[in-house]
Amino acid sequence: MSKYLLNKFLFTVDRDPELVERYREDPRELVTWWESTVANSLLNCHSGEASTWLEFTPAERDALIERDHVRLFEMGAHPFLTLTLFIAVFERDNTEPLEYQKAYGAALSGFSLPYPDIAT
């Protein structure tokens, strides 16, 4: 399991308006593309250098494709990163204030303290 890579996905997509839209419109395409092109890139580093070993487990890949924030929480993805990206993807569908945000929390109601470890 790579909590770091999950977080790297959430971090890099959240900061890029184009990637946010691609994740909203076709999550399978975006996750597949991201893993093959971005996952091993060294952020803030000149091109030509990359890591060689980062990849999602099947469960992680599925959770991202299914945009399943409950499973991501369970896996220990950083909750702030998941929340802020998923708000970007889904908040625009709200019909009343904080509708998505409250539903997001309610979907996690099965969790009690201690929450899954988010240390990477």
Add this chain to the structure above:
Amino acid sequence: MASIVAVIASTHHPFYYRASTSTGADRPPFADEWTRKILAFRETLTRANPDVLVMVGSDHFHQLWLDNMPQFLVGKAPVYDANWYNEEREFGLPRMTLKGQEDLSSHILRAGLDEGFDLAFSNELRIDHSITCPIITLRPEADLPIVPIYTNIFAPPLPRPTRFVDLGVAIRKIIEEWPSHLRVAVIGTGHLSLELGGPRQFGPHGPDPAFDERAVAWIANGDLDGCLREVTLDSLHAPGNATHGFMDFMLMMGVAGAGAKADYVDTFDLFHTMEAYFTWYPNGAPA
């Protein structure tokens, strides 16, 4: 030597800008009261008449990332651009530009290292809402040079609470030893109980009002001993999964000094958090 004319601690709610600038049907019912409280809080800084602001906050995975995560970082740049695309997107925050005070940055870095803190530095730091929110609330003119100091309250492993207090004590000493005639205000923002991305988020109040009540009392009374008896890295999960930001309040208690009662205290209970505002005047309240 420089003088610390105010020490200020507050929460940094990113919705304040949108709430306070909204009009008509878009203006939330709590906006007027929130604005009144902020204007009173702002006056506590204005009266101190500072020349420079040392600003403690926490990057929210904007510029600082898990490939090179510092625990404590001091900005040393002539200019700081501020706020990020996803903060415009979610909170409507404006892009901002703030002047730096590089001489004080250099002094804090040198003296901080000599005091035993392995401070990271950045010559190009784009700052986010943990530092721009107190600019918006306390100094909307954004006309004073700043020294930003970022702490890691976000990416485990975190420094322990005592380390934050100790850094605050050191920052106080370091600023007061700065060979300058300038008047310095130290402003830090943190959280009381807070949950983000978890089952207790966005409730009608903060996730743990009982913790908030104790926390406000610790800060208002400068009760560092009482606070450190109860607060540990492990215990801070209980009041909410983002409550480790309380350690930035503890850092500011270190700046203010053990036993120093705040000269100004106010709170505001919002829909998912308790806002809290504190000001100390180390040299006495200005006339």
